[in-house]
Amino acid sequence: MSEKACRQCKFISRGNRCPNCNSTDLSDDFSGFVIILNAEESEIAKMMNVTKKGKYALKVR
Ligand SMILES: [Zn+2]
Structure with a gap:
């Protein structure tokens, strides 16, 4: 499964x-992704409103 x-x-x-x-x-249909390892200390996680570690798409259509 993809x-x-x-x-x-x-x-x-x-x-x-x-x-x-x-x-x-x-x-x-998504493009790009970031892997958040430590949501509490990650600036990217704050920017994306992410509170849980994991793999997140940058753009979802
Ligand atoms: Zn979801």
């Missing part, structure tokens, strides 16, 4: 439901 990005929180996962926010509004 990776999909959540349209709500941009979390990237494999499956039909976002494990981060439980949304089923997923898209396989």
Whole structure:
């Protein structure tokens, strides 16, 4: 199964439901990603409003 990005929180996962926010509004049409390892100390995480570590898409269509 290919990776999909959540349209709500941009979390990237494999499956039909976002494990981060439980949304089923997923898209396989996304570009770029960042990996957040330490959400509390990451400036990127703050910019993206991310509180949980994981892989996030930069753009989701
Ligand atoms: Zn989500």
